[in-house]
Amino acid sequence: MKTNIKSLILLSAFLFSSAGCKKLLDVNTDPNNALDAPVEVLLPSAETGLTFAVGNTLTINGGIWSQYWTQSPTSSQYKSLDQYAPAQGDFGNVWFNIEVDALENFQKVIDKGNATNKKQYVAIAMLLKAYAFQLSTDLWGDVPFSEALQGDATTQILNPKYDSQSDIYNGLVKLVDDATKLINPDEPVPGNDDLIYQGDMEKWLRFANTLKLRIGLRLAKKDAARAATIVKSLAGADFIQPGEPALQNFNSTGGQQNPLYGAIAGTVLNTTQNLVASSTAVDFFNVNNDPRLFAFYDPINTGNVVGIPQGSFNAPPTTTVSPPSAATSGNAKDANSALAPVKLMTDYEASFLQAEAVVRGWLSGDAEELYNAGITYSFDAYHVDGAADYMAQPAIAFPAGGSAEEKIKAIITQKWAAMCGNQTIEAWSEWRRTGYPSFFVISKGSIIGAGRWPGIFLYPSSELTRNPNAPKANHFVYDKVWWAN
């Protein structure tokens, strides 16, 4: 007995004190996460981070502030947008989607692609990085750019400084130019892991040109000379071709659905129809006999598409209101909404951009032809017939004899119509830049005072509370970004 116990003590002393300390302690390699990942799995993640941001919060905010949609009187989720009084907390997730889900992973594709000589991955990532940074500066104004995305760099920057929007725009142009130089379809290219163009580098080249055109024209009012230089450098370039929009498709499987529908159908909103047709848009389509109305909205039981005045959610409903159509991902009752793509840039947008560049004299071409092409491609995208009849109407026809401003008004107004439901945030940016469409109304729900429009996103709490380089005070929602001033 005694010896047994003695040996037990000795054994345990041996086991725990003297046996290989080091080996026993070697348990700190993370078993829950991978230590490395190749560009082939990072690119689709980053692309999805971007399309999620665009298709989720931004489609909602853009949809309401571009007056395609308004808050349904029978629910309340997006009231604050129609009140023009969002909380800064409302911008935290979309900021995270853009900065972390999208941009950081594009940066990783760039770093790793350069290291492993996968230049076409690098090119795509740089283009989408430029796209995402433009999105972020267009929405928030001054944002971190030159020092952003360097949290894990050797020269670690944890609190990036805020760059002026003007400087960021210079950086965007350089990013797109550098990416364009890398594009070479003869090199190994991505396949299905590129969720947007499946590695078709010819399409990416045209995407690059269109993006640069978008970047250039955004400065047209604020800094015409700079805008002209950017746009003129695109002389002779090809832009996004008909039927080749840059978009990501989704499917009906839970967790793979269109990000707006995924939100609506998810456990919190439980298919509540918060977004309904705004009469601002419905009236426009009706007045102009625009058959796309039924592509963008679903009729109520009378067979008509019915909208309510923007922001009239407080008025007791006198009728049922049309929901957005499944093609725009916003119909809570139509599961096909899950299949709607998220569009980053479209063929019709490319046409309208070119038309404007031509009107401004920065690109050569026929503005009217490009204008008509834009409308036609939009009809085609939704399989709607009657573009020719539509364009034949005097109110719609290109004002070939009008002033440059009248032409631009027509172009941007038609671009707004074409972007209904699917490129809502871009339409809002173009409205902020040009003031078109000119028939927006101040939301009836506004509580920010007469004559004020929403013009900028509020910085998220995460930036204001964590980044000492962030502005000390947040924007007012009715402030404007630099290029809109």
Add this chain to the structure above:
Amino acid sequence: MRFHALMALRLGAVFIKPEKKIKQTTTKILFMRKKTTHLIPFIPGINTATKKALRKAFLAMLVFILPLFAFAQQQVTGKVTAQEDGSALPGVSVRIKNTNTGTATDAKGNYTITASQGSILVFSFIGYNEQEIPVTSGLRYNVSLQSVRTSLTEIIVTGQGVKREKRSLGYAVATINKEDLGDNTSPINALTGKVAGLNITSGYAPGASSRITLRGPTSFSGNNQPVFVIDGIPVSNDNIRNTDFLNDQVDYGNRGNDLNPNDIESITVLKGPAAAALYGSIASNGAILITTKKGKKNSPAQINFSTSYQLSKILKFPTFQNEFGEGNLDGIPDDRRENFSWGEKFDGKERPFGQIINGKQQLKVYEAIPNNVKDFFDPGQTFNNNLTVSGGNEKSTYFLSVGALNNKGIIPTTNYNKYSVRVSGSSEFSDKFSSQASLGYTNISSLLPLGGQTNSVYASIFQQPRDAPIVDFKDLSNPYNGTFTGADGTNYYGYYGAYTKNPYFLLQNYKNSNSVERVNGTFSLSYKPIAGLDITERIGADIYSDRRYEKAAKYSFVPFDPFYEGNNWVDNGKYSQDVTNYTQFNHDLIITYTTALTRDLNMKLLAGNNFRMTTSNNLFSATNTTGGLIVPGFYNLDNSNGPVNSTNTLSQRRLYGFYGEADFDYKNMLFLGGTIRNDVSSTLPTNNNSYVYPSVNAAFVFSELYKDKAFSDILSFGKVRVSYAKVGADAPAYRLQTTYTKTDVNGDFGEILFPINSNNATIPGFARNNRIGNPNLKPEFTSSFEVGTELSFLKNKVNLDVTYYSTKSTNQIVDVPIPNSSGFNNITLNVGEMTNKGLEIGVKATPVNTAYGLRVELYGTYSKLDNKVVDINDKLDQVAISAGISGTTAMAQVAAKGRKYGTFYGTGLAVDPASGKVIIDQATGLPLNNATNYYGSYLPDYMASFGANISYKGFMLKFLFDTKQGGVFFSNTKSLIDFGGYALETATNGRQDYVFPNSVYQDANGKYVDNTSIKFHPYDYWTNVVPAGEHIIDASYIKLREASVGYSFSQSMLRHTPFSKLTVLLYGNNLFLWVPGSNKFADPEINSQGASNVQGYEFLSNPSLRNMGIKLDVSF
């Protein structure tokens, strides 16, 4: 003297094979479960035959292990009672001095021993002063023992289970004995108000989380709670919960509350690092040492049974307005859908409301139902039954306890059930070897309510108009409340509200259940080869599985009334399993050597080695987040509509510690001690994973100098103490690398989860982990200095214990939240410095202690804490403890330079710094709500308590008040009931426009001008503009924490019964609450994040409860 105490520590143990014990416990659980309701027959007068038979059976069992000693000389008898209340003391050891002869008192305190004249009888009993009686010619010696509670020879369990006299310690400790724990289903909550410097926060529902901290936080993001140690073995006090404030928030409790309070003999609180130095890193925030009950040597079987029934009610409801009813925009009281209470003034007229079903609508009188929310809740009911059997002979002891707690919650359908078994024993199986073992098993099964928004009943009932008859919604078969199928097969709901679901419908369709099985045990073996040398090997394990099952029904109902179109009740359903398996294994080899260096100088040396291994494995699987269930009512992962969402998380950590202690004792007057420990941890980089830290302490009992002088009657005991200690802490596991993780993109709502299908291919995705790892981490350190004094006045009638302490924590390992523009969300860094300076005062006085039995004991504590975040690093001025509640509010909680830990930081009203007045928008009259402000911390400025224990013969009365003053908390209940127009403050000024009090506006020249005329509309303010900062409320409170009144029947009254003790007790805890007038919303103690560092967020959390019970306690 001191070393005698140390030897007594090596309790002998019955050496029972563990398997056998386990089997026994299993049988007992089954017995307990089945018999819970049949335990009533133990009450006197009922079925004495059964009772006697049972007792005989127990005694028969004991014959095997109860050796009898008898030497024929002279038969001496007597009775041993407690001086305090005259009650019989069973199990008191009665020995003849300097011999091996001894016995113990029986159940009624009687003893019989054979002793010769001139010998001395020694009466000893744990918790009482030893007494010696010389045997003279008499044959009967009745003895009355004095409790050691007021005596300063108290023995305290210190680091590594070493028992020491309290007088020898150079640092502050506190011991709570079982009598002072009161009646509380939570062993943690039972400590509230009893120890200066101890801060406990809990909602007081059975099973609810309790946060416990000592002397303030020392770490920005580490575990700031003390380590829990049961019988020498550290055990888990984990509080695993999701961090989502908003949705699906269930309080699954923390593991420290698993222990059955009835099994506790005493709890020693080691307040600072000095006291806890030997436990190493895990004790950098102090230690809660729990000693479980044990059998007593030389004691016949003691059987104790207690049963209690407890009622619980919500302690505090928000104050609602009762002026305005259902409606929106100050009107439209007949809006059929509305759940806002922004309607017209109540007029008492009968009005229709809700859906028109088959041409008919319900009617209600348009008047307030003041208690509509309150009436929804049931009284909570808890049955608590406990049975213990214990005893021992000369060499061994045994103890068995079984407990059953069965609770029905305040929310209909919820419950919480806990069954526990504990067995322990000790044996001295030779003069050199002894061992002891203790094993506890706990089984918890519960059905818990949801908090937060979405499908929680709180969110539903708090959002009902003031005239909504909530309890009338109970009958779900009534078409106006529930659901039904129309003639055309359509599934309809007929409930009145378009924006909220019927709370009873929610209860029926959302279930969260939890099942915990936990075993923890310790086994130790001591070998004493030569005098003074003791080698003890102690191993222990704590193993639990925590299984959580959450079910949401799949349903789809449309409103019957077309007016409601679009307001459907739809849920795709959910089933999730969240299973955590936790194992902690702990080994200590401790060698102590005690010797007298000279006649007056004693020395004790201790060397030890510790190995600790913690493994936690979590498997979470849920049906597809958006797809939900395929078939309604079938809760299984096979029923997932789309890919199952599954994650597994393994966490493993190991640590070696080598430690030593040296203590010197000069004339039992001057004490000097020191410890040193070296930890080697798996979680730190190999070149930085070994760290050493020391502690020193000294105590001087200056009253020894004048021991025999008259002065000692006034200052009967006096001691000063001083200590310094440093404790290192390691990192959480896996913080050294930046990794990649499976892609999961989340937004405001909705998510994309890889792999995804695209172009008929399955595309996998990995993304950069949003936390940056750090290969250069160093251990963090907390150093602590304390001085204190213990004074006793007037022959120990008044005792005072005062401590001043100062701690400094440096190099803290923190997942520092960083701006997302860095590409990440946080980074693990060594940052910062935080200090705590505090004063702790404990007073205990016995002003009345009369010969006829009246005893009044008063006690109180006061503690003040001055916490300060001194520095973060050169790049950062603050780190977030929580990143704030996304979505609805913008209120973060931070550690900010120059401020207290836990300061709220977020959006609030803009204020003109010159005048301090609120700036309004001239266009609307509404205040600007875009400022980012600091709002004070959840840490109180000071805490205090006052209690009394009054006894007179068999009667006893106890009460305890406690208070925290000075902290703040964020109330989302306020936010919600403001929004809906239910809160009292929304009825200010009769809901007419008014000028925002103390406001200014900026004129055209940019100057701030006093606003006296620009009015705003309350509806706009409360439904939209009021920023998060306006929901920060003063968290100060005073509570009647405990009160009880009881009666113990005297021995004479029990003479003809089989009972040796019978006590009836009425008790209550968390009974009354007093808060400042500004808090019309919630008990500041409730918290949505349970026991985590994020405190003071009340986000529709489970409300706190007032508990009242009756208890019957009998011993045989």
